[in-house]
Amino acid sequence: MSSEVLFTIEDLEVSYGSIAALKGVSLQVHKGEIVTILGANGAGKTTTMRTISQLLKAKSGSIRFKGEELTKMPAHKVVKLGISHSPEGRRVFGVLTVEENLLLGAYTQSKVNTKTLRWVYEMFPRLEERRKQLAGTLSGGEQQMLAIGRSLMSDPEMLLLDEPSLGIAPILVKAIFEQIKEISRQGVTVLLVEQNAKAALKLADRGYVLDVGRIALEGTSAELLASDKVQEAYLGKKHE
Amino acid sequence: MDIFLQQLANGLTIGSIFALVALGYTMVYGVMRLINFAHGDMVAASAFVGLTVYTQVMGQATSLFSVIVIFLLTASVMACVGVLLERLAYRPLRDAPRLSAVVSALGASLVIQNGIMLIWGPRMQIFPELVPQVYWDLGGVVISLIQVIILALSLVLMVGLYLFIEKTRMGAAVRASSIDQDAARLMGINVNSVIALIFIIGSSLGAIGGLFIGMYYRGITFNMGWQYGLYAFIAAIIGGIGNIPGAMMGGMLLGLFNAFIAGYISSTWADAFTFILLILILIVRPTGILGERVAEKV
Numbered sequence: 001m002s003s004e005v006l007f008t009i010e011d012l013e014v015s016y017g018s019i020a021a022l023k024g025v026s027l028q029v030h031k032g033e034i035v036t037i038l039g040a041n042g043a044g045k046t047t048t049m050r051t052i053s054q055l056l057k058a059k060s061g062s063i064r065f066k067g068e069e070l071t072k073m074p075a076h077k078v079v080k081l082g083i084s085h086s087p088e089g090r091r092v093f094g095v096l097t098v099e100e101n102l103l104l105g106a107y108t109q110s111k112v113n114t115k116t117l118r119w120v121y122e123m124f125p126r127l128e129e130r131r132k133q134l135a136g137t138l139s140g141g142e143q144q145m146l147a148i149g150r151s152l153m154s155d156p157e158m159l160l161l162d163e164p165s166l167g168i169a170p171i172l173v174k175a176i177f178e179q180i181k182e183i184s185r186q187g188v189t190v191l192l193v194e195q196n197a198k199a200a201l202k203l204a205d206r207g208y209v210l211d212v213g214r215i216a217l218e219g220t221s222a223e224l225l226a227s228d229k230v231q232e233a234y235l236g237k238k239h240e
Numbered sequence: 241m242d243i244f245l246q247q248l249a250n251g252l253t254i255g256s257i258f259a260l261v262a263l264g265y266t267m268v269y270g271v272m273r274l275i276n277f278a279h280g281d282m283v284a285a286s287a288f289v290g291l292t293v294y295t296q297v298m299g300q301a302t303s304l305f306s307v308i309v310i311f312l313l314t315a316s317v318m319a320c321v322g323v324l325l326e327r328l329a330y331r332p333l334r335d336a337p338r339l340s341a342v343v344s345a346l347g348a349s350l351v352i353q354n355g356i357m358l359i360w361g362p363r364m365q366i367f368p369e370l371v372p373q374v375y376w377d378l379g380g381v382v383i384s385l386i387q388v389i390i391l392a393l394s395l396v397l398m399v400g401l402y403l404f405i406e407k408t409r410m411g412a413a414v415r416a417s418s419i420d421q422d423a424a425r426l427m428g429i430n431v432n433s434v435i436a437l438i439f440i441i442g443s444s445l446g447a448i449g450g451l452f453i454g455m456y457y458r459g460i461t462f463n464m465g466w467q468y469g470l471y472a473f474i475a476a477i478i479g480g481i482g483n484i485p486g487a488m489m490g491g492m493l494l495g496l497f498n499a500f501i502a503g504y505i506s507s508t509w510a511d512a513f514t515f516i517l518l519i520l521i522l523i524v525r526p527t528g529i530l531g532e533r534v535a536e537k538v
Contacts, residue, residue: 107428
C-alpha cells in the first residue's frame with residue numbers, strides 16, 4: 001500500500017441547528033486504500049459523507065483532498081476535483097432510464113468516457129440488460145449497482161460509498177462487495193460507510209469506528225476485527 | 241359547426257398564451273417546488289415593457305424588424321427581472337420552510353403589480369397594433385393574422401423547449417435537478433445555475449405570452465397578471481405541475497374549454513366552468529393529466 005496521503009479530515013464539526021452531529025472527527029485516507037467508517041445509526045456516518053461532498057457545510061475543521069480545501073467549495077466542484085459520492089438510499093433518478101442515469105454521472109466530463117461505461121457494464125451486466133428501463137423499476141440491489149456505476153462515470157480518484165448494503169438481498173450484497181474490490185483494483189480509492197461491519201472489515205484495509213459524532217476506535221481491519229469493543233458492539237460477540 | 245370551428249381557432253390562440261405562461265410556473269415548480277406567484281405579474285409587466293420599447297426605442301415603428309426587436313428586448317429585460325426576482329425573493333429562503341417562500345412569492349407579486357402601476361399608471365393602456373389587421377374568411381370562420389402568428393410562434397417555442405430539455409446536456413441537468421437536487425449536485429451539476437436558467441426561460445416565455453396578450457386583446461392593465469396568471473397556473477395543474485409537456489397540453493385544453501364555454505354557453509360563465517373543470521380533473525387525477533404519481537423517498 002502506498003503511503004501517500006490523498007485525503008484528510010481534521011477536527012470536523014458539523015451541526016444541524018443546535019444539535020451537534022460531528023464533534024471533531026479526524027481521519028486520513030491513503031491513495032489506493034479501502035477505508036471503512038463503521039458506526040451505529042445516528043453515529044454521524046452519513047453526515048460525514050455529505051459534508052465531504054459539501055451537501056452539508058461544516059461548522060469548523062478542514063477537509064483536504066490532494067491539498068485542496070473542500071469546505072468552502074460548492075458541491076458541484078468537489079465532483080470535478082475527483083471525488084464521487086454514491087449516496088445513502090441510492091438516490092437514482094427514478095423516472096430516467098438506466099443509461100440516462102449513467103450519462104448524468106459523466107456530467108462533469110466534456111465527453112462521456114466510453115471505456116468507463118464499458119467497464120461499468122462489465123461489472124454489472126444487469127445494468128446493460130436493463131439500460132433502456134426506468135431506474136425506478138429496478139430492484140433495490142440493481143439500483144445500488146446503478147448508483148455505484150453512476151458515481152464511477154466521472155472517473156473519480158476517490159469514491160464515497162454510503163451503505164451500499166442497505167436494504168439489499170444478501171446475495172446481491174456479496175456481488176456488490178466483490179465489485180467494490182474490483183473498483184479498488186482499478187486504482188480508485190474507496191471510502192466506505194457501512195453498518196454491516198463484518199463484511200466491510202473483510203473488504204477494507206483500515207477502519208474507523210464512529211460513535212455519536214466522535215472517532216471511538218481506529219486501526220487496520222485485522223485489529224478492529226479482533227478488538228473486543230467491535231466484537232461486542234457490531235459483530236454480536238462470539239455467537240454469530 | 242361554424243361556431244365550433246370559430247371557437248376552435250379562438251381557443252387555440254388563447255390556449256397558446258396560457259401554455260407559454262404555464263411553462264414558467266411548471267418549470268420553477270419542477271425544480272424548486274415553489275409556486276412563483278409573481279409570474280403572472282411578470283407577464284403583465286412584459287406587456288408594458290413591450291409598449292415602452294415600442295414608443296421609446298423603436299419610435300412607434302411597426303415594421304417586421306421593429307416587432308422582432310420589441311420581442312427580443314422585452315424577453316431579455318424580463319429574463320433579467322426573473323433572475324433578479326429569484327436572487328432577491330427566493331434564494332435567501334432556499335432552506336427556509338416552504339411556506340416562507342410562498343409568502344415571499346405573494347409579496348413579490350404585489351411588489352411587481354404595484355411597480356407597474358407606479359411606472360405606467362393605474363389606467364388601461366392601449367397596446368400598439370404591431371401586426372396589420374388581416375383577416376381570412378374561411379366559409380364563415382374568421383381567422384386573423386395575429387391568431388396564426390400566436391399559434392405558430394408558440395408551437396415553435398414549445399417544440400424548441402421540449403427538444404432543449406430532452407436532448408441537450410443542459411436540459412439533462414434541468415431534469416436531474418427537478419428529480420433530486422442533492423443527487424444532481426453529486427453529479428457535478430450546478431443547481432444554482434439550473435435555477436437561474438429556468439427563471440430565464442420561464443420569464444422569457446412569459447414575456448412573449450404577455451406581448452401576445454397585448455397584441456390580441458389590446459387593452460392592458462397593471463393588474464391583469466392576476467387573471468392570466470391564475471388561468472396559466474390552473475393550466476399547469478391540469479397538465480400535471482412540474483411536467484413540461486403537461487403545461488403545454490393543459491394550456492391548450494384550458495384555452496379550448498374556455499372558448500367553447502364562451503361560444504356555447506356564455507362568457508360570463510367561463511370562469512365558473514373552468515374551476516369546475518379543475519375540480520373534476522383533480523378528483524379523477526390529483527396529479528394532473530401527465531403528472532406522475534411519485535412515491536415519497538425513503
